[in-house]
Amino acid sequence: MSTANSAAAPAVRAEGIVKRFGPTVALNGVGITVAAGDSHALVGRNGAGKSTLVSVLTGLHTPDAGSVFFQGEPAPAPGDTAAWQTKVACVYQKSMVVPELTVAENLFLNRFDSGRIRWPKLRTRARDLLAEYGVDVDPAARAGDLSVEQGQFVEIARALSFGARFIILDEPTAQLDAGGIERLFTKLRELQQQGVAFLFISHHLQEVYDLCTTVTVYRDARHVLTAPVAELGKAELVEAMTGEAAGQEATAWHAKGGALKAAAPTEGAPKGREAAFDMRLAPREREQPSTDRKVRRKQQGAGRTESSDPLLTVEGLALDNDFDPIDFTVRPGEVLGLAGATASGSTALGETLVGLRKPSAGRTSVAGRTVKPGSVPHALGAGIGYVPEDRHRQGLVLGRSVAENATLTVADQLGPYGTVLPSRTKAFAQRMITSLDIKTSGPGQPVSDLSGGNQQKVVIARALARDPRVLVAIRPTAGVDVKSKDALLGVVRSVADRGDAAVIVSDELDDLRVCDRVIALFHGRVIAEFGSGWTDRDLVSAMEGLPASGRAEGGDKGAESDE
């Protein structure tokens, strides 16, 4: 590697990078080359390998194969943080400055001159450094008082002061408003003039067109294409991300077909679906069927003949700063998808539906009865079941047993006068374990010992325990293996098939395939709505904020077509 020509050498060049995590291949022989002074976009869907590449390029992970060069020179040895800092830096969407310290101190953190710290000198150096890169921030200001983009400027200046000429921006605009984005982009263009190269990772494709000159697309841990942005149409870009040709209708998903397909590959899944029925009916079948049950049966029948009232009605529901007023209904037998990336407000909408957040306007009703807003017990009582986004944060009490976790929502049904009888808890949990096929040594096993997929089944069991009329699931298959994924989606589908309704909030296309209808959200607003015939392309475009190609398609057959 000749270093004589380093001025012309690319800021970074990675070749044949392979990175495995256990059985998962996160990067499969990918490469990327960012020219000096270039602004290079890296796009791809979740799981494409973007964040792993960032870790490899910043020295956090050592690749299993392949090599990285900075300005033509091989990358520093793994673990040599100081050397890596002189080559590359990453600005994350969350600020990595210490909020309680001043800007000056943040800039020179752990790089003070030896001996005592001379504050006036430090501030002068900080001011010079910021001026050098044209960053208009007071070095004496508290870092926590800066706006998000000012914080990012400080991080960039800090990185440049180490000598790095290559900066990775990981979703830098997620927390910024329009003005902030504009200021950030202006700054980035200025720095490009000075020869700084950027690798820009964003879910917002429009920004790629605004800022970058070159784009690289990854899909499923592989490199798909690298092309000048100017020569690549939006449709082609989305096509590269999804691997689905524009206008291709061959894989027009049908909710029913999706459910079947999801269930088909495994033996366990269809069993799980029917068993979910059994589990629900088993405890009650021994009683005389209550009128409630009869009514539901009727509605179940009605669900198949299309002329049913909506089970879940949402009118003008809004939450300040998260999503604008939204209206939708979900009929019995229907699964509704709420698609949207992390910052789209879809998660907040899901959490509002189940009462975890109090909406600033609007109302929700289940089967015609208004649900008291902002109260989980009332939402539960109204028949809304909840599968939370993060099972560790909201789903499970990890130290406690499977039985306790699965019966958390039905503690009032496990004995008379507020008692919880261990025998009945165990019996209830055992029924759940059998019907959902949870792999556990028994109801008494701590839930922390289970695998991810089985933990998620416990969370679903908890939601199903109350016989919800409406099941709200937020990213129900995050971090579970393929087999559990199919089984879990089959369970959600079965809730609708038995005549109740389900809402899936997710940005995973596999989750959304189960849905009869999908509403796509972007920045808190409905950007597109799809029937069951959507294509990956259209939906991904909509979630990335490019509704132009999103065609709402009729074909709303999913709800009715049952054998």
Place this chain on the structure above:
Amino acid sequence: MSDTRQLTADLPAPDKPRPTVPRIQLSRYRDLSLIPVILVLGVIGFIVSPVFLTSDNLIGVLQQTTELSLLVLGEAMILITGRMDLSLESTIGVAPVIAMWLVMPRHGSATFHGIGLLPGWTSIPVCLVVGLAIGALNGFLILKLRVNGFIATLGMLTMLRGLQDGVAQGKSIVEVPASFSYLGKASWIGAPAAVWICLLLFAIGGLALGYLRHGRALYAIGGNSEAARAAGIRVDRITWIVLAVGSLLAAFAGVLYVGHYGAISSTQGDGWIFQVFAATVIGGVSLNGGRGTLFGALTGVIALQLVVNVTTLGGVPPLWDKFLYGAIIIVALIISRFASGEKQD
């Protein structure tokens, strides 16, 4: 309700013919881990002094344990819920003092003059209400104002101690209504009434935490309050109730203490909070919440008191008690750290 009852009748008690547990699950018996320790202490005590195994000595130990054990009962519930309350050690003193201030006559031969607002028989209920009010105030600070629970209750600890000193003018109150001192003094069926009462309260608490849904909710809240909230548990309300009950128990411990020693001491409960934490922690209650049982906490108090009793009988001067308490806490923490394999932050 009829729904649930029917369920009871219909489920044909599948657990009845349950075969004896095939495998021994160690974790299930973690609560019993102090039983061997207590037995070993008994043997050591027997070797050290013939006095140890006399009923007088053992009942004496139990009686001395009663007041502390009620604080431990309250603190254990609060810790399981994932909170902590340092102010319990002041509540045990200030609640009786305020009760006396309200019921003792303005004038008379007594050395302590109250305002005589209420008749003498109300002294116990008033004392308990004061305890409840203190717990409710703690709850207000922690749950409504969302201030740091450790510092808030530390402030309460100091403030309440000062309130007691102010109201009682720094002195001990030796004259109390007969009804007030009865429970701590009386003896039922050959043992002090206080011992029976404590056992009963522990039994009620243990059953509530094991078999009531609101009791089980404490473990869910302490283990993962977000998950508990998502499951429809009213986290704040239940936490508030637990804090109030903890202070109520501390106030009741004050009643027993006064009966036991015949006066409200001006330093009643001073420094106890360390023993309370020591007992709960060696009893297996997790400081991070969500883990532990009241039975474990009870064995923790008893073990702690037995150590002190045995060393006293063995001729170790009481001035070493604090050293012992501290050493016991450290050793217990190290053992539980490696027994459970979990980090304690």
